[in-house]
Amino acid sequence: MSGTNLKKLAEELGLSISSVSKALRDSYEIGSETKKRVLAMAEKMNYQPNPFARGLRKRKSITIAVVIPEIANNFFALAIDGIQVIAQQKGYHVLTYLTQEDFKNEESTVKHLQGGRVDGVLISLCGNTTSIKHLTDLNQSGVPVVYFDRVPDMLEFPTVTTDDYECGLKATEHLILAGCKKIACLCVAGFLSTTQKRRLGYEAALVKHNIPFDPKLVIQCSNENTANRALIKKLLSKKGRPDGIFASVEKLAISTYYVCNDIKLNIPKQVKVVSFSNLRTASLLSPSLTTIAQPAFEIGKASAELLFRMIEKKNLGNRIEKIVLQSSLIQRKSSAAQ
């Protein structure tokens, strides 16, 4: 039992509960002498206010929730890092939830957030999310929601994203300029706007360079690594295989890396690969992979900052702010250590 509460403090000091409360909150109604005494005693008795009592009374939790599909993924880990930095600055607590890429999980998690547990929510949707009613409900119950990276396809929400279309184009163009004639696009199935936009960028690059679009070169992958690897292996094993690969998410680039290793295909001599990723992983991947690095940390920070702006202004998404950050193409110089 921590047990040190206002009542005990007040008894010890011979003051009333409310005076102690006011003294601790540095109210102008309290004399400086008394304040000192109270502060000293609070320190001595190791007093910490009960967050539940305060939350109940003030109808404020000083807490935000972060809902993400997974965390064993550099992008989200870095994003959380950014979120935490801002939250800490603001004196907020951060509840983290993993949906494990499962819509059912996302739905029940968001529902649990209705009761007033948090003052705001940051979310990156999971791959198979089709409806966001659970989130609009939450929003209507008074909780501001900011979507980051994996955002709903509609226009009416506060979002923080990167320039996915442009980067899909840039990445594919990079392969074309490197001499690739037959470029495959590895996508993840689903309605995620990010993947969609990247694929559209891929197609636009082909059009721009007068390369015919072959739907058979667009590979719909899943969340199953082994299944994905089988698909990629099949793609790269047959003759007439592509000489360029655009992996629209990091995971698929890693799978490609594996498969190439496995079937002894040299990157970049036999196949060139360009992938979305982030700085840290990019540095670990074979130096021969070119990557589009998303500013994950900055996305986290920007999302949290936007959310806090909304919380402070009690803006539930009436004035919608949309932020788009720039990714950068990173091409590592080939190395000698191979």
Place this chain on the structure above:
Amino acid sequence: MSGTNLKKLAEELGLSISSVSKALRDSYEIGSETKKRVLAMAEKMNYQPNPFARGLRKRKSITIAVVIPEIANNFFALAIDGIQVIAQQKGYHVLTYLTQEDFKNEESTVKHLQGGRVDGVLISLCGNTTSIKHLTDLNQSGVPVVYFDRVPDMLEFPTVTTDDYECGLKATEHLILAGCKKIACLCVAGFLSTTQKRRLGYEAALVKHNIPFDPKLVIQCSNENTANRALIKKLLSKKGRPDGIFASVEKLAISTYYVCNDIKLNIPKQVKVVSFSNLRTASLLSPSLTTIAQPAFEIGKASAELLFRMIEKKNLGNRIEKIVLQSSLIQRKSSAAQ
């Protein structure tokens, strides 16, 4: 405003607040007819109990805190994953805090946890933590604390760790058996038991194989990547450089990888490297790095399970349980894709 509370539900149903409360908690005191009506109305009005009111009343938060030095680090990301899985099973919420390897941060974070915000704490200490008074205080105030991975050096606490000494020995022995004559040990400075134990394992392996111990080969690194790289570069640039490197943490292995790339030193032909790491990163690192993979996900799960056992039994650390999990040495077959 969510606004749906027991009072409104009760009014709508023409029942008393307490009856509705009981019905929702499936009390035997309420008739099954009434229960159905209540449940239906709660569903309809999208009722979610206020966690603060409940927490205040029941003196229980259904929340745990996870305090870690950083998250943009595969080990901790995977550990959190494991923790979340267990917490979700138990219906608990998870507050995450990053200390950013800063003791001051760790101290103030832990202090904020005193007020009853959480029912238990999982912590991995930061590198420069020397005293754990803040944690023993927290524990005495009634909050069970489980230490994982980076645990205090003393014996009296519930911990979840890996077999660091054995693995330090195993890793070094691996290098010796691979023919290395001059093996350097990259450590991080500080009182972390993990690093200490790994270094002791390194020394033990040398003794076992009659290799003289040269203190100049033990490099004390820091949290500064650039400084570390400079140290490693210096180590590997001079003639008479080591032919084997034991990196006691993943970060240092990555730095080594960079430096070797930079100064065109071939791994493993010119320098063999073995490092602590975890499965996912191990697979990204050059196939020529051998790694000791820590079961990060399992550590997370085991830690959370231990904590919940303590919470349920109101065990504040009187009966101390210590869990040691096994790491495994992973040697990737060299690949053709280089």
Place this chain on the structure above:
DNA sequence: CTGTTAGCGCTTTCAT
């Protein structure tokens, strides 16, 4: 400047 009081939403005796 300090104290009294009501009440946030919920659970839990205790009555009925």
Place this chain on the structure above:
DNA sequence: ATGAAAGCGCTAACAG
């Protein structure tokens, strides 16, 4: 089987 009432610890309006 249902309801009334007290109280968890805190804040804020109102008195003094």
